[in-house]
Amino acid sequence: MRQSPSPSPEQLLAMLEAVIKEAPPLRYEVPLTEGDLRWLGRAEALIEASGAIVALGQFRAARSNLGSYMHSVSDVLAPLHNAYCRVELAAPQALRGAFIPAGETWNGYAALVKLIQKECDDLLLVDPYLSADFFIDLAPHCSARGGVRCLATQRKEYHPALSAAASKWSADPISSDKAIAVRYASSGSLHDRLIIIDRKEAWLITQSFKDVARRSPASVSRAEPEVGRLKAEHYDALWEHSDPIR
CATH class of the missing domain: 3.30.870.10 (Endonuclease Chain A)
Known part of the structure; x- marks a missing residue:
């Protein structure tokens, strides 16, 4: 299977902006919906595509903690913002x-x-x-x-x-x-x-x-x-x- 080309920094910025904007509530003790799971999968894929390895590990840990006593929506969102900043720095100045x-x-x-x-x-x-x-x-x-x-x-x-x-x-x-x-x-x-x-x-x-x-x-x-x-x-x-x- 031919591998899809990697998105450009500008495309990644746009997709990260969209996924942050579309973040679901992820309420404690409320079962994750199919939409929540799709959003979590998309968010993880975008962080991985950004190359923010530390943020990726933090996101995966926060995702695993959802529904537990360590449940934290901010811990889920913070790695996305970190990935966004990383990609923005990699984008050409004119495109920032x-x-x-x-x-x-x-x-x-x-x-x-x-x-x-x-x-x-x-x-x-x-x-x-x-x-x-x-x-x-x-x-x-x-x-x-x-x-x-x-x-x-x-x-x-x-x-x-x-x-x-x-x-x-x-x-x-x-x-x-x-x-x-x-x-x-x-x-x-x-x-x-x-x-x-x-x-x-x-x-x-x-x-x-x-x-x-x-x-x-x-x-x-x-x-x-x-x-x-x-x-x-x-x-x-x-x-x-x-x-x-x-």
């Missing part, structure tokens, strides 16, 4: 992102600001749940020389405030230096949260901008160059066929 634990909203905000402050000619933000908070929290930090494009989905709970904020921004003198356009894509067409820089460099955000790390862990990671190019082309085309906010 950020993992933001639940509740660390400031770090989540800082990670987004760091990206939108990068000098560039074009900035496209994709978020199906874009709200008026964007104009307060993030818009003032955008540095794209050619302006910022925001692609969202119209939602009745966000539209009135978002439309008003977009109109006020456009009417303010600040818009002469920081032009921002918002368009609504057709319902169901947006599946990513992205920051795309100069139509080629795509950064994947696991949560909507307004919710990053608020209730659950989040991550910000750069897509591989070819994936980034394809996403940029896809959302550029979608932008052209989307309607300006009114």
Whole structure:
């Protein structure tokens, strides 16, 4: 049987982020479900793939202790975080992102600001749940020389405030230096949260901008160059066929 190729550091980062985010409760004296067992198996395989030998031993010990008097969910999760840090250090500098634990909203905000402050000619933000908070929290930090494009989905709970904020921004003198356009894509067409820089460099955000790390862990990671190019082309085309906010 031919051996499957090893995942790249970026792929490992994404998979480790996902498995940490999807961690089951693993409650004491509650039998493990089939889903719990699959998660434990996937987590162990990813730690092993990371090469974190010490973390692998710690994870296996913690897994064996589940249901006993030494039961500890934190002992199960800690090796995963250790493996994540190991893989992140091995990733190319340009591909390193950020993992933001639940509740660390400031770090989540800082990670987004760091990206939108990068000098560039074009900035496209994709978020199906874009709200008026964007104009307060993030818009003032955008540095794209050619302006910022925001692609969202119209939602009745966000539209009135978002439309008003977009109109006020456009009417303010600040818009002469920081032009921002918002368009609504057709319902169901947006599946990513992205920051795309100069139509080629795509950064994947696991949560909507307004919710990053608020209730659950989040991550910000750069897509591989070819994936980034394809996403940029896809959302550029979608932008052209989307309607300006009114």
